[in-house]
Amino acid sequence: MMSQTKTIDARGLSCPQPAMLARRAINELGKGTIEVLVDSVTARENISRLAQNCGWSVTVDYQPEGDCRIILVK
Amino acid sequence: MSLVSNFLMSRWGPIVTGTVIGILAPILVRLGNPGNMGICVVCFSRDIAGALGLHHNSAVQYIRPEIIGFVLGALTAALVFSEFKPRTGSAPLVRFLLGMFAVFGALVFLGCPWRAYLRLSGGDWNAILGILGLIAGISIGIAFLRMGFSLGRSRPAPRALGFVMPSVMIALLVLLLTAPQFGQDASGNVTGPIFFSETGPGSQQAPLIISLAAGLLIGLLAQRSRFCTVGAIRDVILLRDSHLLYGIAAFIVTAFITNLALGQFHHGFENQPVAHSNALWNFGGMLLAGLAFTLAGGCPGRQLFLCGEGDADAALFVTGMIVGAGFAHNFSVASSTAGPAAFGPLAVAVGLVICTVIGLTMRETRT
Numbered sequence: 001m002m003s004q005t006k007t008i009d010a011r012g013l014s015c016p017q018p019a020m021l022a023r024r025a026i027n028e029l030g031k032g033t034i035e036v037l038v039d040s041v042t043a044r045e046n047i048s049r050l051a052q053n054c055g056w057s058v059t060v061d062y063q064p065e066g067d068c069r070i071i072l073v074k
Numbered sequence: 075m076s077l078v079s080n081f082l083m084s085r086w087g088p089i090v091t092g093t094v095i096g097i098l099a100p101i102l103v104r105l106g107n108p109g110n111m112g113i114c115v116v117c118f119s120r121d122i123a124g125a126l127g128l129h130h131n132s133a134v135q136y137i138r139p140e141i142i143g144f145v146l147g148a149l150t151a152a153l154v155f156s157e158f159k160p161r162t163g164s165a166p167l168v169r170f171l172l173g174m175f176a177v178f179g180a181l182v183f184l185g186c187p188w189r190a191y192l193r194l195s196g197g198d199w200n201a202i203l204g205i206l207g208l209i210a211g212i213s214i215g216i217a218f219l220r221m222g223f224s225l226g227r228s229r230p231a232p233r234a235l236g237f238v239m240p241s242v243m244i245a246l247l248v249l250l251l252t253a254p255q256f257g258q259d260a261s262g263n264v265t266g267p268i269f270f271s272e273t274g275p276g277s278q279q280a281p282l283i284i285s286l287a288a289g290l291l292i293g294l295l296a297q298r299s300r301f302c303t304v305g306a307i308r309d310v311i312l313l314r315d316s317h318l319l320y321g322i323a324a325f326i327v328t329a330f331i332t333n334l335a336l337g338q339f340h341h342g343f344e345n346q347p348v349a350h351s352n353a354l355w356n357f358g359g360m361l362l363a364g365l366a367f368t369l370a371g372g373c374p375g376r377q378l379f380l381c382g383e384g385d386a387d388a389a390l391f392v393t394g395m396i397v398g399a400g401f402a403h404n405f406s407v408a409s410s411t412a413g414p415a416a417f418g419p420l421a422v423a424v425g426l427v428i429c430t431v432i433g434l435t436m437r438e439t440r441t
Contacts, residue, residue, distance in 0.1 A: 011227065012161070012163075012164065012226075012227030012228045012229060013224065013227055013438075014164060014224075014225060014228075014370075014371035014387075015302075015305060015371045015372060016219070016305070016308060016309065016312060016313065016371075017219070017224060019309075019313055019315075020219065020312065020313070023313060039159070039230075040157075040159070041083075041157055042300050045083060045300070046313075046315075049315065049317060050313060050315060053314075053315070066159070
């Protein structure tokens with residue numbers, strides 16, 4: 001079975017919305033791959049912490065314009 | 075340098091920040107700031123509003139250096155660690171309104187969340203009602219967030235925009251140092267345009283250089299650790315994330331110990347400094363404040379730290395706080411030690427209605 005992939009664009013959103021979107025995707029998917037685009041270090045930290053607490057592995061891909069692509073896998 | 079930064083961004087960051095604030099705030103009281111008000115972002119914004127002549131309560135007028143330090147300290151950290159990202163466009167006018175209503179609520183209670191925790195650590199049990207109101211207000215805000223509330227996305231802005239609020243703070247520092255007096259009242263006496271209290275809480279001041287240094291240090295630490303007195307409660311309820319809550323626990327415990335050590339712990343409900351004991355409106359005031367802070371994304375201190383990162387929307391919230399503090403005194407909304415003022419309860423009711431309308435109607439329009 002192919003694992004599901006979901007992409008979320010959380011750029012420009014205030015706290016706690018990026019983490020809320022990531023949490024919703026984690027709950028919906030259960031396992032698979034989630035890509036979250038963020039433009040603040042705070043959102044990156046919050047999502048990384050949240051995902052790790054839920055047992056997902058976290059990889060951060062830094063984009064040239066200062067944004068981050070956070071890749072969550074379980 | 076990056077080792078220290080990484081440490082502050084770890085789970086220890088909020089704890090260290092809370093501990094430092096918990097030590098500094100009671101010391102600032104010892105050095106001259108009003109009782110249980112080593113730091114109060116709302117009270118200090120109100121003092122700044124008075125110093126600028128936006129209200130005429132002569133007991134609460136002073137340009138508080140701590141507020142200036144918060145923004146400039148956060149600016150320094152943001153520049154050093156490449157987190158200075160000027161941005162705007164996330165419903166600035168609504169944020170201005172939220173700043174106003176947050177201040178209305180906080181001035182009915184007589185303190186922002188920072189001071190609610192400090193009042194508790196100093197033995198003022200009225201703060202318990204305020205903190206319960208704060209938690210209730212945050213919970214309502216969370217309900218709106220779950221229903222899809224959003225103030226929309228900000229977008230990158232020219233670098234110059236990010237320096238506007240820090241520049242305003244530098245201008246305030248100049249006004250604090252020079253205190254120009256070239257206005258005249260009806261009798262021809264020299265007065266204003268900058269007003270400083272000669273009696274009352276506004277006249278109670280720690281030495282300027284120490285207040286400024288404390289503000290700068292707190293601004294630096296809080297920008298790195300994302301310390302937030304509202305986010306701490308919100309994240310536990312909404313995300314089951316206690317990262318920031320440990321910082322608040324450290325803040326309260328350390329401030330309690332420091333108050334004990336300095337002989338500043340006096341427990342009870344009556345005769346507490348710059349406080350009243352009306353339980354209903356201690357709760358009600360912070361209910362409104364908690365809701366408004368949650369809809370705006372963070373506590374008043376956090377809004378100042380975001381200003382240092384170049385967030386022009388947070389700057390509108392802060393401007394709303396200062397203007398709102400002026401209105402709060404001019405319209406008899408702000409409480410006194412005698413209790414709620416004539417229009418405090420009405421202002422809280424109106425604020426709750428308007429914040430509810432904002433919570434139910436503001437949605438993101440772009441996906």
